[in-house]
Amino acid sequence: MMKRLSVLCGLAVTMMSCTKIDQPLKNEYGFVPLPDSSSKVLLLEEFTGTSCNNCPKAAEKAREFHETFPGQVVLLSIHAGGFAIPNSKHPDDFRTDAGNEIYNFFKPQGVPSGMFDRSGHPTPGAPVLLSKWDEAIVEELNKPALMSLTPTFKYDEGTNKLSLRTEIVATSTLPESDYFFSAFVYEDSIVAPQTLEDGVTVEHDYVHMHMLRASFTDNAFGKALVSGSINNGAAYAQEYSIAVDPKWDVNHVGAVFFVYDRNTYEVVQAGNAHL
Numbered sequence: 001m002m003k004r005l006s007v008l009c010g011l012a013v014t015m016m017s018c019t020k021i022d023q024p025l026k027n028e029y030g031f032v033p034l035p036d037s038s039s040k041v042l043l044l045e046e047f048t049g050t051s052c053n054n055c056p057k058a059a060e061k062a063r064e065f066h067e068t069f070p071g072q073v074v075l076l077s078i079h080a081g082g083f084a085i086p087n088s089k090h091p092d093d094f095r096t097d098a099g100n101e102i103y104n105f106f107k108p109q110g111v112p113s114g115m116f117d118r119s120g121h122p123t124p125g126a127p128v129l130l131s132k133w134d135e136a137i138v139e140e141l142n143k144p145a146l147m148s149l150t151p152t153f154k155y156d157e158g159t160n161k162l163s164l165r166t167e168i169v170a171t172s173t174l175p176e177s178d179y180f181f182s183a184f185v186y187e188d189s190i191v192a193p194q195t196l197e198d199g200v201t202v203e204h205d206y207v208h209m210h211m212l213r214a215s216f217t218d219n220a221f222g223k224a225l226v227s228g229s230i231n232n233g234a235a236y237a238q239e240y241s242i243a244v245d246p247k248w249d250v251n252h253v254g255a256v257f258f259v260y261d262r263n264t265y266e267v268v269q270a271g272n273a274h275l
Contacts, residue, residue, distance in 0.1 A: 047111050048111060062075050146171060257271055
């Protein structure tokens with residue numbers, strides 16, 4: 001464990017290097033300053049379920065990554081598949097339309113498993129089983145940051161809506177393709193029963209984190225951003241809002257968002273925001 005953490009921490013130091021870009025640019029929303037620095041921010045989508053005895057171990061591993069690479073790992077816990085079906089020991093249903101759509105599209109070979117920037121799709125088995133997570137994160141974080149995503153995330157008590165605006169600035173030239181933007185609501189600190197590693201014990205006060213709650217768009221795969229190439233310095237903005245579900249605790253919600261290549265489904269850059 002210590003050796004692995006040393007390797008991860010060494011990589012974390014390497015990843016903190018940045019390049020300053022000075023010139024401003026103008027888009028339809030007015031002048032937008034280019035970022036002073038840009039780091040690769042990775043999206044880890046974790047397929048999980050309350051009846052899955054190995055899922056707490058995967059959640060702990062995800063937290064390890066989140067702490068080892070501060071600001072560079074965005075987590076999204078997706079309850080879907082057979083282990084997420086409610087039963088007498090696990091009465092809460094944390095499945096979502098968006099989560100089911102993602103799960104059914106990528107078809108993980110097992111749960112728990114994770115997707116690291118969705119790299120490898122459409123190769124069969126793109127979701128990575130837990131035993132390969134250390135290898136997968138090192139590979140993805142070694143890739144350069146091609147974009148910077150800057151969010152503004154708010155809650156309007158009067159309308160009971162969450163709003164997300166994301167400034168997107170290309171920090172490199174991206175080749176011609178179809179680029180899409182996706183955004184989701186997640187919730188932290190949800191207390192609900194979870195089967196533990198022995199497969200028998202159920203912890204009733206288990207705290208679930210980064211749980212997918214809903215998509216900001218009407219489907220799980222977002223909206224078109226650009227069809228074609230993207231020049232270094234190009235700037236865009238995306239704005240969405242969503243009504244707060246009565247089941248959510250607005251004090252613990254956040255947003256996960258990312259740009260991805262629709263032809264390969266690989267994530268270009270990810271980000272998250274809290275109230």
